[in-house]
Amino acid sequence: MRINNILLQNFRNYSNLELTFNEHRNIIVGENAQGKTNLIEAIYLSAFSKSFRTNNAGDMVKFGEERGRVNVDINSEDMDKNIDISILTNGRKMIKKDGKAVRRTADLLNNIVVIIFSPDDLRIIKDSPERRRAYINRELSQIRPKYYDVLKNYSDVLKQKNSLIKGLSNSQYSRTYNTDMMDVYDRQLADYGYELIRYRKEFVDMLSEEAGEIMSAISGGKEDLKIEYKTSCDYISAPEGREIMFKQLYHNRQKDIYAGFATLGPHRDDLEFYINGTDAKKYGSQGQQRTIALSLKLAEIRIAKQILDEYPVLLLDDVLSELDLDRQRFLVNQIDDVQLFITSAELNDEVIETLQGGTLFRVEEGTITKVDKY
Ligand SMILES: Nc1ncnc2c1ncn2[C@@H]1O[C@H](COP(=O)(O)OP(=O)(O)O)[C@@H](O)[C@H]1O
Ligand SMILES: [Mg+2]
Structure with a gap:
């Protein structure tokens, strides 16, 4: 392109x-x-x-x-x-x-x-989980057009569920709520959420492999990088995966109501980075964290090429x-x-x-x- x-x-x-x-x-x-x-x-x-x-x-x-x-x-x-x-x-x-x-x-x-690399991106390892989610969302939306639609649907339902929960926590009848509505939302969140996690895991596996190769080349073989997608959900990649996620959301409702927002789902997930087996977020030097960021960018180029053939x-x-x-x-x-x-x-x-x-x-x-x- x-x-x-x-x-x-x-x-x-x-x-x-x-x-x-x-x-x-x-x-x-x-x-x-x-x-x-x-x-x-x-x-x-x-x-x-x-x-x-x-x-x-x-x-x-x-x-x-x-x-x-x-x-x-x-x-x-x-x-x-x-x-x-x-x-x-x-x-x-x-x-x-x-x-x-x-x-x-x-x-x-x-x-x-387009893949953009700016000084902000150098901080991605240390930044908030929200930044890392935004990063995955941005990259995946470009290379997997369907991802953007699923993400949008998920976000819309999540907003509705959150406003239902908010209404409850402010009311004195917080134990009784519209379970039918909550069922509808959680069903949809489980369906869309399952898809999101599936896409993200696939992407992160590719990132881990490609960025790992690049990191190893930059460090002369000294640094072995692994990237993992860490989900807050009981996710298994199988036909019953959606049902399992729904059950988890169902059992988590009281906790959500207590917290005042939906506490489980891909909107709470994160990425983890390991160098030679140690958590780079916590223990990596600034230089290592920057090298990871650079490796991520170069890996994205390769992944885009693999998927789009361009x-x-x-x-x-x-x-x-x-x-x-x-x-x-x-x-x-x-x-x-x-x-x-x-x-x-x-x-x-x-x-x-x-x-x-x-x-x-x-x-x-x-x-x-x-x-x-x-
Ligand atoms: N909407 C705008 N209209 C006119 N000038 C703007 C507008 N937004 C930013 N600028 C000007 O653009 C300049 C910054 O440009 P930028 O591309 O960020 O600089 P740099 O070359 O350092 O990357 C500033 O002088 C700023 O005042
Ligand atoms: Mg500038």
């Missing part, structure tokens, strides 16, 4: 920008606050229909303007496609693919698959300067067949050398120019 060109109108600090990208390597350099991440955000938006740094789409409209626009020409599955996203300051979005309105996010997600686009936003030279070298040497967007305030000479043949762009206050030399 690749992005051939981009048009930005009143997007963040860009008034009007048109760029043609390099098929392989795009290196975007510039001082702080010039628009590097804004460009990455625009690409990300065209893949996910939302930003990775704001939940309020209106933030992306240029200050003082009413409407912003991102338009990209992409190529995937050997077909040229056009994605057009307009955003209003009130947060409303209009998305079009090849001129036709796209109403479901799921229909946008697999057109262009390489995704890789966005490296300001992350190189956070890695030591060995790891920078490893990273840029691993990604030959991937279209790469890399932003940085400064780049190491050796890394520039490795990225030869790419196009170099300089960003300055919302204008971007192609340059020959860094």
